[in-house]
Amino acid sequence: MIRVLLIEDDPPNREMLTLYLTSQGYAVTTATNGGEGLQLAAQLAPDLILLDMGLPVMDGWAMVSALRADPQLAHLLVIALTAYAMEGDREHCLAAGCNDYCSKPIDFSDLRAKIHALIQAKPEAFSR
């Protein structure tokens, strides 16, 4: 079973995404800010991190940078799920270290396609 860490501070979005990911057969763990997310990422070494960028305490950009700076965690796959959807936001997320980017409102088929593309590109991440 693919283990997904969902880091999202907005409760309704977190619930909705958890419902969707669970329905797709993923094992979902949630966190509400970047600090908590980083801790869980180190503990669980999830197959995929879905990361909201605008987070309290430690935001998504800081978190993904910390992730990439840590040799133990640098390999983890991260997709940004964010309501920052203005020009340049996608590039900004990718530059910070995200592997891909989905803007809110989330289109499930788009998210699914991006997850699958990452799995195919890096199957070893999902081997366990």
Add this chain to the structure above:
Amino acid sequence: MTQWQSYLPVIALALAGTFSLIAAVAALRWRAVPGARPLAICSLATALWSFGYAFELSASTLPTALGWATLQYVGIVIVPGSWLVFTARYTHRDTWLSRQIVLLLCILPTITVLAVATNTFHRLFWVSYTLIPQGGRMLLDVEHGPLFWVHASYSYICLLTGSVYLLRMISASPALYRGRLGALLVALAAPWVGNALYLLNLSPFGALDLTPLAFSVSFIAITWSIIRLRLFNLIPLARGAVIEQMSDSVAVIDAFDHVIDMNTAALRSLGRARHDVIGKPARQVFARWPEPLDRYRQMLHVDEELQLQEDDGAHWYNVRISPLMDDQGHMRGRLVVSRDITLEKQALAALVAAKEAAEAASKAKSAFLANMSHELRTPLSTVLGYAQLMRMELDGGAHDKLPTYLASVELAGDHLLRLINNLLQIARIEATGVDLEIETIAVTELIAEVVTMVRPLVDRKANTLRVTHDDVLSEITTDRVKLRQILFNLLDNASKFTEQGEISLQVQREPGMEQDWLTFVVSDTGVGISDEELPLLFNVFTEPDVLKRRRFGGTGIGLALSRQLCHQLGGEIIAGPPSTKGSTFTVRLPSTFGVHAQVADGERVTI
């Protein structure tokens, strides 16, 4: 004496007449320039004089010689007056020269000409005249009568005055125009020298009057300077006029720090008359500004901006000082030019401020758009997410989860609607201010209303709501709807970020000097706010730096609006202290609105 030598005076006079004619033509070419017309008239008159004299010398009988002599006088009488007018106009000392004065100047020459023409009847001009042989030709020898001396006096006065004008111009002009001034000196001196030689009987031609020849020398000098040195060049005239008319203050200070010249602008700015400053020490003339004066005393080159206190406030000046050197490189004085640049300074400052304001507004607008997009997309993502989940349910033939999903859609939709309403309210306050409806309400009643509104939101995350208040809350005079809105926004935020925790509302009455204050403290046990986020909290819409954007989960609009409303109600809203164990917001309002009449403008959210 040979035949050739006897023709010398005639040839000289003919040449003089010719040069005078050339000078007249040359002067007429520059007739737009002051002094050119009288100079042309003067040269023409001299030409007439010279030619007449040449013919007189060629005459062999007394009546012929007298006839030519009479004709000459038409020229002779015109020369002094026109010379005077020329010098006055040319040296710009012609303010007294009205048309009437010019006509007055013509009276005596007219009488003289008439007297000469009628001399045979009265002999008041020439008492006697006879032809005497000299140098191989006959020369008219006359004894002068009283009218001649009247004419001579008039002529000398004119000549003398003109010479004074030229001398003053020469002495006042900088060395730059030396060639031109040399020519002027020749022009000035020649008639005097010629006349002196004649009167002292030093003429190489005996009794021959050298004055017309001398005037011709003048005109040759002037013509030469017209052609070679541009006597009528506009530049020296224009320079004088420019300095006089310019709005910059100009002062010339000599090597001993005395003011020797000042233009009108400088005099006006000092509020002093020319005679009051010329020749005076600079420290006396500029006594109003001792500081820069001391500093400039030893400085030869200055170009700086200077602020001085004037009667009507501070003024900015651009001050330039440059040395005046003579040919040997000795410093003879300094030229001081100053310009009032206060308006330029003010305009520049205003432009910079406007530019910065425009840039800030533009940045704020971009930040606002980005944040708006973010704030609206967040609940919309929930709505559309649940819609997709419902579609998946229906496609799979299941229905049991639909009611839960629908409830979530409604909740997210409500949130989105509140967001939009808050946003519209902010925009309206920005545009037109807020309309307050002040009434006196029981505080406990208001608290009950708010609790009723917020209860479903609190319950949804299994939170508990604790309301505490003093026993003596009694009443508050304020805008009921606005206060309710503030408290609802804060409680809405608290319940959103808290799960299975406690949300509390504490209300207290604080006695004050002039009136009591009511504090409403909303706190929760939820996510909390870091000290880093705290200063950004209310400015979430104007924060342009994308790296500093933090999510406040749709609270940004609510908080920004709450703060604006608090300011409108004469109070304030404070966030904090920072904590990871929940957040606290404190609203402080006067118990009676308007006691201080302090409807604070607040720190506006720029849209």
